Amino acid sequence: MSTGKLEGRVAIITGSGGGLGAECARVLASHGAHIAVIDIDGDAAGSVAESIKALGGQAVAIRTDVSSEEQVQAMVAQVKQHFGRIDVLHNNAAVLNVEQRQKDRDICNLDMAAWDRAIAVNLRGAVLCSKYSIPVMLEQNRGSVIFATSGLGMQGDMSLTGYATSKAGLMMLPRLIAAQYGKQGIRANAVQIGLAPAENAHQSMPAEVLDILRDNHLTPELGTPRQIADVVAFLACDESSFVTGTTLVADGGFSSHTPSLVAMRALFEKMGKTGM
Numbered sequence: 001m002s003t004g005k006l007e008g009r010v011a012i013i014t015g016s017g018g019g020l021g022a023e024c025a026r027v028l029a030s031h032g033a034h035i036a037v038i039d040i041d042g043d044a045a046g047s048v049a050e051s052i053k054a055l056g057g058q059a060v061a062i063r064t065d066v067s068s069e070e071q072v073q074a075m076v077a078q079v080k081q082h083f084g085r086i087d088v089l090h091n092n093a094a095v096l097n098v099e100q101r102q103k104d105r106d107i108c109n110l111d112m113a114a115w116d117r118a119i120a121v122n123l124r125g126a127v128l129c130s131k132y133s134i135p136v137m138l139e140q141n142r143g144s145v146i147f148a149t150s151g152l153g154m155q156g157d158m159s160l161t162g163y164a165t166s167k168a169g170l171m172m173l174p175r176l177i178a179a180q181y182g183k184q185g186i187r188a189n190a191v192q193i194g195l196a197p198a199e200n201a202h203q204s205m206p207a208e209v210l211d212i213l214r215d216n217h218l219t220p221e222l223g224t225p226r227q228i229a230d231v232v233a234f235l236a237c238d239e240s241s242f243v244t245g246t247t248l249v250a251d252g253g254f255s256s257h258t259p260s261l262v263a264m265r266a267l268f269e270k271m272g273k274t275g276m
């Protein structure tokens with residue numbers, strides 16, 4: 001449903017050539033925002049921008065590697081030139097392809113190039129986009145900076161050492177930005193996302209893994225990209241004008257329960273069946 005709550009606002013969304021970022025681009029556009037679709041995959045960014053324009057929205061696609069300072073600086077200048085302002089920055093880009101996931105392992109088996117890449121794209125990229133977008137927001141004394149993060153940024157797990165560390169950093173950045181620029185009208189928040197795979201991502205995960213993760217969410221089902229995009233739209237618009245410097249958890253309760261909950265649930269079920 002379009003509310004017009006972002007009418008005329010300009011939003012940069014990184015990594016929006018696919019997955020959650022693309023859904024965020026479509027949903028923010030449906031609320032009236034003009035979207036800069038940023039991705040290292042220029043063709044994918046172009047298709048998302050075209051799909052927004054086909055529905056009557058305004059969008060521009062800019063191929064950018066967010067880990068490159070030169071490219072980010074040029075991208076922000078291009079967005080400013082194209083739309084005249086920047087109101088929202090959603091730092092969503094992350095390097096998550098299969099090769100990266102296979103190399104970003106436990107510390108003893110960590111491929112340091114994969115570590116460097118995770119930190120460069122996920123963390124440095126978000127810092128760079130913030131560094132160049134916030135001065136434009138300060139010109140209008142208003143802006144909302146959002147960071148896509150994950151429970152892996154605060155809970156230990158078996159692998160993805162670089163990814164998890166980058167996501168932990170992304171929970172600190174909104175606090176810093178809120179403290180540094182809050183008095184000048186800039187808000188900053190993170191969204192801690194549970195498993196909300198895009199439709200095509202379901203097939204790339206083994207069914208057993210999906211079952212374990214579904215069991216550990218407290219909602220009947222895993223999340224959807226739309227559910228995450230709705231939270232991002234809330235943080236982007238004035239409905240959240242008193243929310244800053246925090247992490248909003250949108251994870252279906254994944255991080256809110258005791259580690260023993262799933263085993264206890266299975267035990268209670270067994271007791272119910274056997275009268276044990």
Ligand SMILES: NC(=O)c1ccc[n+]([C@@H]2O[C@H](COP(=O)([O-])OP(=O)(O)OC[C@H]3O[C@@H](n4cnc5c(N)ncnc54)[C@H](O)[C@@H]3O)[C@@H](O)[C@H]2O)c1
Binds near residue numbers: 014016018041065066
């Ligand atoms: N989908 C989930 O269930 C989930 C859960 C927790 C957190 N997240 C977070 O949400 C965000 C989006 O996740 P997703 O599942 O849609 O991932 P995705 O892999 O589908 O999308 C990531 C996008 O980032 C782009 N990208 C990669 N490297 C880049 C670079 N150097 N410069 C610019 N763009 C680059 C990719 O091309 C891709 O379009 C990520 O930050 C991820 O960590 C997602």
